[in-house]
């Protein structure tokens with residue numbers, strides 16, 4: 273099921289494309305990382321979807337709610353949210369709820385629920401100026417989901433946080449995807465790797481790769497096996513090279529490097545042959561491509 277479709281979405285600033293011909297279909301309860309270097313077009317994309325920036329061309333359609341005001345379906349936390357630091361977390365959220373049209377009583381009720389959801393209920397009466405970076409981000413997320421949106425968009429939500437704050441916010445994002453779709457931008461690959469189900473790789477405003485993490489890993493994954501033999505690496509390299517699931521081999525110093533596309537089959541084949549022919553195998557080590565390597569490959573292929 274698709275909740276949001278973007279088709280042929282483009283934005284030009286002074287004749288130059290910041291986002292170009294973007295297509296993507298968003299499904300419910302997924303966490304999608306919009307990833308790319310500085311200036312790739314991440315913020316521009318999020319601001320267009322949020323309705324804060326007019327696209328130059330293209331369409332943004334909420335499939336099941338075509339006639340609803342898009343702002344009611346989206347929660348958005350900008351990269352540098354502004355808080356009234358002299359307010360307490362509780363005051364800030366209640367005030368935000370009222371600004372969004374809730375009655376004072378309803379807003380108070382929702383504020384309590386939200387502080388609980390984002391895990392800062394114990395700090396509800398503290399001034400925001402005394403909040404840590406992670407607590408501020410969680411308060412920002414609470415504000416963004418006050419109206420129970422279907423899509424929550426977060427612009428670089430963890431980039432400026434220390435490891436503890438980062439962990440807290442990533443965990444919260446994982447929890448929230450049970451209730452809504454979460455789209456977040458980042459240039460930190462390990463954050464995307466940790467929690468996202470899908471990935472959109474952007475470069476110069478264009479999607480150069482996208483899809484489910486699992487499928488992307490399969491597509492770009494080259495698994496390397498390092499083998500070490502007690503004697504003559506070159507002799508055993510030749511034997512390994514004849515196996516059906518081995519793509520490439522190379523003798524490197526005192527080891528044999530094996531490249532394969534199907535790690536499960538290759539592992540089985542190598543070990544079976546080693547037992548059958550009594551190979552003097554000293555080391556068998558698997559190394560999988562990291563997301564970073566995957567990203568570099570996608571960039572180089574495009």
Ligand SMILES: Nc1ncnc2c1ncn2[C@@H]1O[C@H](COP(=O)(O)OP(=O)(O)OP(=O)(O)O)[C@@H](O)[C@H]1O
Nearest residue numbers: 285289290308309310311312313314315316317459
């Ligand atoms: N209001 C604007 N006027 C002119 N150019 C703009 C404007 N906003 C963005 N741009 C340009 O559009 C391109 C994409 O910018 P955008 O902020 O979307 O990238 P980003 O991927 O979010 O980068 P960052 O990680 O640095 O936030 C950049 O070249 C930027 O300079």
